[in-house]
Amino acid sequence: MAMAAQAEPDGDGYLLSGSKLWVTNGAEADVFVVFARVPEQGVTGFVVERGAAGLTVGAPMDKMGLARASLTSLYLEGCRVPADAVLEGPGRGAAVFHTAMLHERALILAPAVGVMRAQLEAGLKHARTRRQFGRPIGKNQLVAARVVEMYERYVLARMLLEKTCAALVDGTLDAPLACLTKLRLSEWALAQHLDAIRLHGGTGYLEETGLPAHLRDAIGGVLYSGTSDMQRVILAAHLGL
């Protein structure tokens, strides 16, 4: 794991130093989970409470979307935590991280499936009611095909999410399925929002429709929790490549 933060044993606790970029909800969090390298113990997870001496939370960053999720940095300068702040035990950080990522990648795009459905329903209504050249635009095969693609994406995204949730419940969820879910749901959501804008023509470009905001949010989806490239890198390794 690439990681800059360090932790030194200090009496019955640890001293943390380093910085963490990209902390979603950092402006609101009361508690942070920090992973750091401990000499001779390995990567270890720590629970650090907001307000701890030596912990500074950076200002929220200005970003293109996801307005309701703050994004900050975290700076640790000799931040002392007690021994019971260690998650799962010294040197168990990588295992904690991988378990957290498994759940995150499986579920983080679940809300996007609902938004994809809303886009499909709004798109269908628009294709039936918007008239150009004397007939509803949905009577043009190219427009109908776009709506059908929106339908395909929504149905497939929902099926994949349901399969992933079932695997989570019965304890069979593995990294390839979690990566595949994160990859497909984020890419389908991005394509869905772009198609929704195309379907609405120039109106879709107006902020008042809410469509541009959805598109900006969806771009974040192919970046956070590991980019689509990185999901494919993991899947390629799973396939033995």
Ligand SMILES: Cc1cc2nc3c(=O)[nH]c(=O)nc-3n(C[C@H](O)[C@H](O)[C@H](O)COP(=O)(O)OP(=O)(O)OC[C@H]3O[C@@H](n4cnc5c(N)ncnc54)[C@H](O)[C@@H]3O)c2cc1C
């Ligand atoms: C809205 C948002 C919220 C985020 N929240 C968090 C958070 O809460 N916690 C957190 O830890 N991070 C968070 N991130 C960070 C995010 O996980 C990283 O930005 C992302 O993993 C990419 O890392 P990077 O920015 O360092 O890009 P880089 O690693 O520099 O990658 C740049 C480009 O190169 C590609 N690339 C890099 N290495 C490889 C490779 N080996 N094979 C193929 N392609 C490669 C990438 O896919 C990308 O296209 C967030 C990011 C965003 C945008």
